[in-house]
Amino acid sequence: MMVKLILGFLWYLIHLVISLFNLWSHLCNNLECYLISSELLPKFRNLRLEKLKYLGVVVDSREANNILKVKQLLWWLSTIGVKNVILYDVEGVLKKLLEPGIKASRDRNSRNSINVSANMEASHFSHGGMAVECLSGSDGKEGIAKAANLMYSDFCNCATHGSAKSDIIFTEADMACALRAAGSGGAEPDLLLVYGPVRCHLGFPAWRLRYTEIVHMGSLKSMKYGSIVKAFYRFSEKYQNYGM
Structure with missing residues (x-):
């Protein structure tokens, strides 16, 4: 029982210290914001x-x-x-x-x-x-879908012209170009x-x-x-x- 009481007291003490620290930080932040304003x-x-x-x-x-x-x-x-x-x-x-x-x-x-x-x-x-x-x-979803369709079209065109699939590698720059082409670069x-x-x-x-x-x-x-x-x-x- 004594061990449980001591552990419970320590738990509530730690919780109180953390709560007081958060309250102090909040008050300091509000005071600083007021002084800045x-x-x-x-x-x-x-x-x-x-x-x-x-x-x-x-x-x-x-x-x-x-x-x-x-x-x-x-x-x-x-x-x-x-x-x-x-x-x-x-x-x-x-x-x-x-x-x-x-x-x-x-x-x-x-x-x-x-x-x-x-x-x-x-x-x-x-x-x-x-x-x-x-x-x-929805802008993000539509943009990435359009860009993926453009990249897939380019992939199909490369495959049609005889390029090996293993030679086709999509890079970050390719994705950025596709997003700009789809109007979602920004x-x-x-x-x-x-x-x-x-x-x-x-x-x-x-x-x-x-x-x-x-x-x-x-x-x-x-x-x-x-x-x-x-x-x-x-x-x-x-x-x-x-x-x-």
Whole structure:
């Protein structure tokens, strides 16, 4: 009995210490975000966003219906100075909710006589001078299926012209070319912010995440301006040597 009591006490003590540590970390993070939002921390005032050509934002579909939060997020990103955003949720909720903006952008393009492909018209619009691309899970599935069909056609053509099957090897470059030909290549985000309950990219097209830095931001309803600025600052301070 004494051993059980001691082990039980140690278990609850460890649990209490971990809970207190998590509470302390949460409070420190909230305080830091508040100080960043109030511009009281000098190092966060001037962000170097030269490396951030494209920003990816993943939103859990169950939270994507909160269009006010999404628009607030886009406004914050535009204010910070982000030029290109790739917005994604697996069920395509954001694409449906932002459809009026997409139609307005398409109408402006048609009035200016700009030739844009059907895929681009269906998923691109601008917000406060910032270019936004909307993606969903179906885009990824259709894109990979079209690319696979193109590669299979090329394989059949090579076989018809007498090439041995063992000589045909599909590489990553071949897959990238097929995806571009199918209209599903697209830009690769340098940084991906994930708003959702789990620490994963929630189905964002994997072929566009080869060198992407992924940051989990927590729930969309509890998003903070300071946490976005902090994520950008940490990204700007990192040294990436890919491609060397």
